[in-house]
Amino acid sequence: MGRTDFVSLDDFLKDISTVAIAGHIRPDGDCVGSCLAVYNYICDNYPGIRAKLYLEPIPEKFSFLENAQKIQSAKDAGAASHDLFIALDCGDGERLGDAARIFGTAKKTLCIDHHLTNRSFADVNEVHPEASSTSELVYLAMDPERVTEKIAECLYLGIAHDTGIFQYSCTSPRTMRIAGELMGKGIPYSRIVDETYYIRSYAQQRIWGKAMADSRLYLDGKCIFTMVSRKDMEEFGVTPADLDGIVSELRSTTGVEVSVFLYEL
Numbered sequence: 001m002g003r004t005d006f007v008s009l010d011d012f013l014k015d016i017s018t019v020a021i022a023g024h025i026r027p028d029g030d031c032v033g034s035c036l037a038v039y040n041y042i043c044d045n046y047p048g049i050r051a052k053l054y055l056e057p058i059p060e061k062f063s064f065l066e067n068a069q070k071i072q073s074a075k076d077a078g079a080a081s082h083d084l085f086i087a088l089d090c091g092d093g094e095r096l097g098d099a100a101r102i103f104g105t106a107k108k109t110l111c112i113d114h115h116l117t118n119r120s121f122a123d124v125n126e127v128h129p130e131a132s133s134t135s136e137l138v139y140l141a142m143d144p145e146r147v148t149e150k151i152a153e154c155l156y157l158g159i160a161h162d163t164g165i166f167q168y169s170c171t172s173p174r175t176m177r178i179a180g181e182l183m184g185k186g187i188p189y190s191r192i193v194d195e196t197y198y199i200r201s202y203a204q205q206r207i208w209g210k211a212m213a214d215s216r217l218y219l220d221g222k223c224i225f226t227m228v229s230r231k232d233m234e235e236f237g238v239t240p241a242d243l244d245g246i247v248s249e250l251r252s253t254t255g256v257e258v259s260v261f262l263y264e265l
Contacts, residue, residue, distance in 0.1 A: 006140050006141060009041065013046055019051050019082055020099070020102050021035050021054070022055060022087060022090070023055055023089045024095040026240055029162065030159070030162040031088065032062045032065070033065070037154035059241040059242075061196045065153060065157065073098070074097065077098075082107070085122075086111075087110070089115075092118070110125075112126045132159060132162055132171055133161075135155045152183075152186075152187045156182040156192060160197065161196070200242075211226045214226050222255065224260070226260075228246075228261075230264045243261075
């Protein structure tokens with residue numbers, strides 16, 4: 001599957017020696033999946049390119065993805081400029097966190113994103129709000145024949161997480177066709193979903209339970225809200241990464257159309 005009017009990642013990788021890849025702060029499944037997919041695609045197909053992947057610490061449940069151990073902290077990056085900077089799943093430069101400095105020194109920048117609020121901050125911006133996820137767009141940017149099982153795992157995880165396991169309205173027929181093609185690469189799709197979306201640690205179960213118990217309904221039951229404070233996180237021994245998915249769980253409440261979840265930084 002491809003799309004003639006969409007950017008080709010291979011075109012951007014021609015005649016370059018160095019590339020930096022980064023996503024938004026506090027990376028979620030789509031951010032981690034899309035970033036690692038691009039990194040692995042470059043490592044597999046462009047051995048002459050020195051690629052660096054910068055992200056804040058990722059949730060432990062995503063550590064099985066290929067080359068997750070190669071992720072670096074932008075705080076430790078040197079001052080050298082890169083030929084290309086690829087920003088993924090990120091709506092503006094500030095959301096890159098410490099990687100914004102590296103973005104600012106790159107010779108050329110590319111942003112692939114699906115957020116309606118994207119500020120088109122790169123030299124080239126492929127922003128498609130109709131897409132389910134950045135991982136869906138990254139797949140369209142790749143040569144499907146070069147998408148290996150390991151790359152497919154990254155992309156499937158990203159799509160699955162940003163669609164709430166294919167239940168949100170952003171899930172389109174194209175999303176499902178792409179998911180099917182990724183499954184055809186031989187990925188353990190059931191395990192990916194179970195171990196990264198449904199299975200939670202005891203500490204996570206406890207903080208989720210508190211968040212649900214403290215929730216309140218507004219607007220005649222159409223809106224549900226809850227929050228978690230820093231004190232709560234310290235008491236239950238969790239980090240912001242352990243809170244991923246709470247807002248989706250809130251939304252599954254009968255009669256609710258909008259869920260709102262806040263946590264203190």
